[in-house]
Amino acid sequence: MKILGRKTSINVRKVLWLAAELGLDYEHEVWGRPDRDPNVAEFLALNPNAFVPVLIDGDFVLWESHAIMRYLVEREGRGPVPADIEARALMNQWLDWQGSDLSPSATYAVMARVRKIAGWDDPERIKQSLAGWTRHMNILENTLADGRPFIIGDGFTLADISIGLQVYRWTMIDGDVPEMPNSLAYLGRLLQRPAAAPWMMPATP
Amino acid sequence: MSEPIVLWGRESSANTQKVLWCLLELGIPFERRDVGGKFGGLDRPEFLAMNPNRRIPVIQDGSLTLWESHACVRYLAAKYGAGTIWPVDLAERAIVDQWTDWVATDYQNGWLDLFWAFVRTPPSKRDAARVADALNWTHRTLKVLDARLAESPYVGGPAFTYADIVSGISLFRLATMGIELPPVPNIDAWHQRLRQRAPFRQAVEINYDELIGREVS
Numbered sequence: 001m002k003i004l005g006r007k008t009s010i011n012v013r014k015v016l017w018l019a020a021e022l023g024l025d026y027e028h029e030v031w032g033r034p035d036r037d038p039n040v041a042e043f044l045a046l047n048p049n050a051f052v053p054v055l056i057d058g059d060f061v062l063w064e065s066h067a068i069m070r071y072l073v074e075r076e077g078r079g080p081v082p083a084d085i086e087a088r089a090l091m092n093q094w095l096d097w098q099g100s101d102l103s104p105s106a107t108y109a110v111m112a113r114v115r116k117i118a119g120w121d122d123p124e125r126i127k128q129s130l131a132g133w134t135r136h137m138n139i140l141e142n143t144l145a146d147g148r149p150f151i152i153g154d155g156f157t158l159a160d161i162s163i164g165l166q167v168y169r170w171t172m173i174d175g176d177v178p179e180m181p182n183s184l185a186y187l188g189r190l191l192q193r194p195a196a197a198p199w200m201m202p203a204t205p
Numbered sequence: 206m207s208e209p210i211v212l213w214g215r216e217s218s219a220n221t222q223k224v225l226w227c228l229l230e231l232g233i234p235f236e237r238r239d240v241g242g243k244f245g246g247l248d249r250p251e252f253l254a255m256n257p258n259r260r261i262p263v264i265q266d267g268s269l270t271l272w273e274s275h276a277c278v279r280y281l282a283a284k285y286g287a288g289t290i291w292p293v294d295l296a297e298r299a300i301v302d303q304w305t306d307w308v309a310t311d312y313q314n315g316w317l318d319l320f321w322a323f324v325r326t327p328p329s330k331r332d333a334a335r336v337a338d339a340l341n342w343t344h345r346t347l348k349v350l351d352a353r354l355a356e357s358p359y360v361g362g363p364a365f366t367y368a369d370i371v372s373g374i375s376l377f378r379l380a381t382m383g384i385e386l387p388p389v390p391n392i393d394a395w396h397q398r399l400r401q402r403a404p405f406r407q408a409v410e411i412n413y414d415e416l417i418g419r420e421v422s
Contacts, residue, residue, distance in 0.1 A: 064306035089280035096273035
C-alpha cells in the first residue's frame with residue numbers, strides 16, 4: 001500500500017494519522033508543491049484533480065482524504081468508525097463540516113499566519129478568514145461545552161482526526177485569537193494518543 | 206408505524222435538493238418544512254438547537270437529528286438504499302464516496318460560487334474578479350467530471366448512486382443561469398439520463414426566481 005502526499009498537507013496527515021492508529025504498513029511517497037509537482041501525467045493518471053492525498057492499494061486507487069479514511073477502516077474491519085448507523089452518520093456530519101465549512105474558512109489564514117507562505121498577505125482577506133475560522137471554532141467550542149470527550153460523544157472517531165488537526169493549526173496562528181478552552185482541552189486529549197502526536201508538530205502545522 | 210422523516214429546508218436550496226432527491230429515489234415517507242431564504246428561521250433557537258452551524262438541510266429520523274447534506278444523503282442511502290443507490294461492495298462504494306467528497310471539496314466551490322456571484326448578487330454589485338474566478342473553477346471541474354463520465358455512465362460507476370445525486374443537482378442551474386459553459390458532451394448525455402428519473406425533475410428542476418439578486422441566506 002502506498003500513500004502519496006506531502007506532510008505539510010492537513011489532508012495527507014489525516015490519512016497518515018489513521019494509518020498509525022491502525023498500525024498499517026505502507027510506503028509514503030512525497031507529492032505536492034513545492035517538493036514534487038503533481039501536475040504531471042504520472043500523477044494526473046491517479047487523480048485528475050492533482051490533489052493529495054492519493055491511496056494506492058494494489059490495483060485500487062482512491063483519493064479524497066475522508067473517502068480514503070472510511071475505506072481503510074472498513075477494509076481492516078476495525079478502527080475508529082462506530083458500528084451504529086446513527087453514530088456513524090454523526091461522525092460523517094462532523095467530517096463533512098470540517099471539509100466543507102471549517103477548513104475552507106481557515107484556508108487563507110492558514111497560508112498567511114500558520115504556514116506563512118509568501119504571497120498570502122492581503123490584510124482584508126486574512127481578517128475575513130480569521131473571522132470565519134473563529135465563527136466555526138465557536139461552534140466546536142459550544143459543542144464540546146457539555147463535557148463530551150470527543151466530537152460525537154465518548155468514542156474517538158475519524159471526525160476527531162480531521163477536526164483535531166484543524167484545532168492544532170488554530171493553536172499555531174501567529175497573532176491574537178479568542179480563547180477556546182474546550183477546544184484546547186480536546187486537542188490535549190487527542191495528543192495523548194501515541195498515533196496522533198507525530199502529525200501535530202510545529203514543523204508541519 | 207414510526208414517524209415520517211422530517212426534512213428541514215426550502216426546496217430552492219441546492220443542498221436541500223440533494224436530500225429531497227434522495228428521499229424521493231428511496232420512496233420513503235417524509236415531510237418537508239420550509240426554512241431558510243425567504244422563509245427565514247435559521248436564527249431561531251429551535252433551529253440552532255438542531256444545527257448550530259445555521260444551515261439547511263437538516264433531517265430528523267426518529268431520535269436522530271443530522272445536518273450536512275452529504276452526511277444526510279450517506280445516512281439515508283446506507284439505511285434505506287443498500288444495494289440500490291448505496292453499493293454494498295467496499296471498493297465500489299469507496300469510489301462513490303470519493304466523488305461525493307469531491308463535490309463538497311472542489312466541484313461545488315466552483316458552480317455554486319458562480320451561482321452566488323452571478324445570479325444571487327445584483328448586477329450593480331457584481332464583482333467581475335469573483336465571477337471570473339468562479340467561472341474558471343467551474344470550467345476546470347466540469348472538465349474533470351466530463352472526463353469521468355466518458356469512462357462510466359454514472360459518476361460513481363456503472364449504476365446510479367448517491368454520487369449522482371450530490372453532483373447532479375448542479376445541472377438545472379448550470380443549464381439555466383445564462384453563463385456560457387465549455388462543451389461537455391458526456392455531462393450532457395448524463396443529464397439526459399438523469400432527466401428520465403421523476404425524482405430528478407421533481408427535486409431539481411425548481412424555479413429559483415426568488416434567489417435572483419438575493420444575497421442573504
